[in-house]
Amino acid sequence: MVGHGLSFKISGYAGGTVxxxxxxxxxxxxxxxxxxxxxxxxxxxxxxxxxxxxxGGLLYEASEQxxxxxxxxxxxxxxxxxADQPMRSNAVRLARSRGPLNLPRIIIDYTTHPLDxxxxxxxxRRASELLAKAGADDIRYEDSQYQWGSRHxxxxxxxxxxxxxxxxxxxxxxxxxxNVYVVDGGYFPYAGGVNPTFTIQANALRIAVGIxxxxxxxxPFTG
Numbered sequence: 462m463v464g465h466g467l468s469f470k471i472s473g474y475a476g477g478t479v480x481x482x483x484x485x486x487x488x489x490x491x492x493x494x495x496x497x498x499x500x501x502x503x504x505x506x507x508x509x510x511x512x513x514x515x516x517g518g519l520l521y522e523a524s525e526q527x528x529x530x531x532x533x534x535x536x537x538x539x540x541x542x543x544a545d546q547p548m549r550s551n552a553v554r555l556a557r558s559r560g561p562l563n564l565p566r567i568i569i570d571y572t573t574h575p576l577d578x579x580x581x582x583x584x585x586r587r588a589s590e591l592l593a594k595a596g597a598d599d600i601r602y603e604d605s606q607y608q609w610g611s612r613h614x615x616x617x618x619x620x621x622x623x624x625x626x627x628x629x630x631x632x633x634x635x636x637x638x639x640n641v642y643v644v645d646g647g648y649f650p651y652a653g654g655v656n657p658t659f660t661i662q663a664n665a666l667r668i669a670v671g672i673x674x675x676x677x678x679x680x681p682f683t684g
Contacts, residue, residue, distance in 0.1 A: 462628050466616035467551040467569070468652040471577055472542035472605045475588035477597030479537055481530035506587055507654055513579040516544040516654035519588055537597050540605075541584035544654045546574035547616055571608055613657055618647035633668035644668050 503519040506512050520540040528535060551572065555565040585602060592600050620643075621627025624636040633648060635641040644665035646657055653660075 462619065462626065464553040464617050465549050465551070466547045466619045466650060467553055467571065468547045468615040468650070469545040469571075469607055469611035470542050470613040470652050470654075470656070471545045471573060471581060471607045471611070472540060473581055473585055473607075474538055474540050474603035474605060475585060475592055475600060476536060476538040476603050477592045477600035478534040479596045479598075481533050481535045502655075503591075506584060512583050513576055517580055517584045518542050518654050519584065519591065537592055537595060538603070539588040539591055541581070541588045542654065543577060543580045543584060545611075545615075545652045546577055547619070547650050547652075548572070548574060551616070553617055569610060573608065613646060613652065615646045615649040615652045615657070618643040619650040620648050621650065632671050633664075642668055642672065 501521040503521075506515075506517045506519065508515045509517065518541070520542070521537070550570065552570045554568050554570065556568050558566050560566045589600050589602075618628040618635075620629050620631055620633070622630065627636070627650075629635050629643045629648060633642045633644055635643065644661075646661055648664060649657070649660075
């Protein structure tokens with residue numbers, strides 16, 4: 462099962478432009494092009510019964526460059542994302558050829574589940590509607606190319622109680638090995654529909670506390 466069950470955060474973008482004058486008029490400070498990268502999340506569709514199997518989110522993302530007016534227009538972009546159904550055939554494996562440092566190259570076998578394609582289509586329409594209501598025009602779809610490898614990888618060392626269907630047990634320990642643990646996104650069998658960083662951190666902390674208790678030492682974190 463090592464490497465199998467790869468699960469991404471699949472996604473796409475809907476983008477358009479609005480008049481810089483109309484946006485500046487709604488900004489009392491007139492600082493629409495100032496500040497760091499901005500992200501605003503929408504959970505409206507995460508459990509939307511109209512979305513195929515739910516679990517879909519929307520993010521408004523804008524860098525300082527995105528917010529800067531160009532030819533009197535400002536670009537708006539909504540990132541829509543969804544969970545990726547875990548399938549055993551989606552996997553990471555090593556190639557026969559070698560690359561830098563004489564390490565084997567990586568091969569990803571991946572196909573998007575039909576249900577996930579329908580969910581992305583639904584979220585694309587909701588994202589486009591959101592931009593239209595914000596006054597954007599020239600709205601178009603932008604490919605995220607998630608199929609080449611999302612930044613948020615899950616599976617590959619999935620947790621479970623059955624060694625024939627999983628790599629680690631619920632405590633993060635590799636089945637039949639005493640001293641090998643997995644604490645990153647590979648532990649999770651399913652990507653879910655939101656960014657996983659805090660969940661990975663919380664699970665890693667839980668596993669670390671369990672390892673400390675097994676070794677008979679003090680808990681690494683208190684309070």
